[in-house]
Amino acid sequence: MTQSNAVPKTLFDKIWDFHRVGERADGRELLYIDRHVLHELHAHHGFSHLEKRRRPVHRPDLTFAVQDHTVATKPGRDDDSNPSGAAFLKAMRDGTRRNGIRLFDLGDPEQGISHVVAPELGIVLPGATHAVPDSHASTVGGLGALAFGCGTSEMTHILATQVMALKRPKRLRARLDGRLGPHVGAKDVALRLIAKLGVAGARGHAVEYAGSAIAAMPIEQRMTLCNLNIEMGGRSGFVAPDDATFGWLAGRPYVPQGVLWDRALAHWRTLESDDDAEFDREVALDCSALEPQISWGTDPSQVVGISGRVPDAADVAPSRRAAAESAYAYMGLAPGTPLAGLPIDRVFIGSCTNSRLPDLQVAAAIVRGRRVAPGVTAMVVPGSSSVKREAEAAGLDRVFRDAGFFWGESGCSMCAGGNGDRGAPGERCVSTTNRNFENRQGPKVRTHLASPATAAASAIAGRIADVRQVLAGAA
């Protein structure tokens, strides 16, 4: 929708320009943050910093807090179920109480991972700015919000001022076209894109995901895609909101109601890049022939299709060879090894990447009536207590439990192991999370990133499996 008399703008520019409060003496632009969500690993640093300097939290009413990184997942958990988390949980509770911030605490029916809780409650809105002291903040870009991950000092800065002091990022449009094949989803698209661009491919850029594959994607998948934006180094990542977005948001507790909803909706419909708007960079990916993807190495760009093999160092870019060599050793894989068929010890379905209800539905449909292979430890950890409740209402917990999965309470769990859920040294794990870094899921654990469908199929097969073959009964 180009206005003839105005300079064409990208969606990024529209949101940025509206939220630009001013420019600081050092040239940084002050960007107003509409919604700020804290978690317990970082928050206590900010609270004590501000208290020491007697600086108040400027907008506690626009600030929310969750307990997610350190919470135990076992049924009947309390503060002490994970001894190394107890101090964080308590400091968060005290800090939010003193500052009048709404906390989704352990035991709250809406507790969960920040990037799952904020959108499902409608705390995130299209065209709004959002910040979380966690690098996967841009998950909520799936709703058309401009979201930034930040460090601890930046978090404290937002608490005190409700703005971020930023350099304006460049604009990248990723055009993802084509129809996804059966059992191929946003996770596969994202892994392929990261493989194509590299782990620093989008550094310094705000990424707009566009194209026919995106238009057809349900909201939860758009969030999966935007979640992985940081794995190619992007500063922020989002999808322009559309009718699917508005339908998804309608009626959620924190979205505007009545006439305010109508007014908001009218504005949200203008949130798209103008036809002639210029991007600093454009990349394209045809998704129609994409097969399920899986990582073979120790960073999220070391990815192949499920029918692929561990690449030869000679076939990777010269700058990536050293990384490949060290990945072979860590992963215990020789070049040329096919991924499908590798025996596994563990499967984890969860994290802010893939723990929303549709992710669990996809996995449950594959697991239903089957059994986890002997010797494989398989876990499902819903992204929020709400997701858990909805899944249980639909009987998914029974499907997973009957198959031999552990069904846990919500939290980050094995994504980073901050709550003590970790694998044993040497274990090979198919995981729906976002990082396959060395030791992330436990010392010497070998992580293979994949979609919920691939993870579920692999749990059943006892080895890395092509979900399409498992369902066809060929595995």
Add this chain to the structure above:
Amino acid sequence: MQVFTRHTAIAAPLLQDDINTDQIAPVLHGRGLKEDYRAMLFHRARRRDDGSDNPDFVLNKPQFRNAGILVTGQNFGAGSSRESAVWSMLANGIRVIVARSFADIYRENCLQNGVLPIVLAPADADAFTARVIAADGAGPFTVDLVSQRISGPGGDDIAFDIAAADRMRLIEGLDDIGLTLKHMDQIVSWEKGAAAAQPWLQTARDNR
């Protein structure tokens, strides 16, 4: 924040690309809120499986034990936003990181904490790396942010670029929040404007 003007220290070469925050500062379990940032730095790389020191890791070599400048590859600090990945540098006296490039959030976290992130022009980076390897910890390098030069064994001074604003912030040890609080009037008037233009942004209320 600690002021940064000039820093003289041994430079250690850790010449890998894409070193991530999980490698720089792995989460150490069981310490609660009182984390040991000094022990955290490259905790896994520094140790062998049996817990003993890994003598092959550069920062464990006798000549680099007190290194205060780290020289590294592309995309340093990829991954998490955890600031402990910078605090662990500070706790070990490392105030300068010379990388081929930095991950965005990591670079920002450096500036927030008085750690100077330097990216040299490619030819200078090659030359500097060669000099650091040749010096092998025998003599220190001096990084002067006022004159924007690196001096040390093996050749002439090397000039480096840094955005004027970032340089000022480090030299003056500016309180970042204090800088922004000077704009509080603008922030409050933005809020008034937003409350009129897009009122749903200025209230976040549970409507149940």
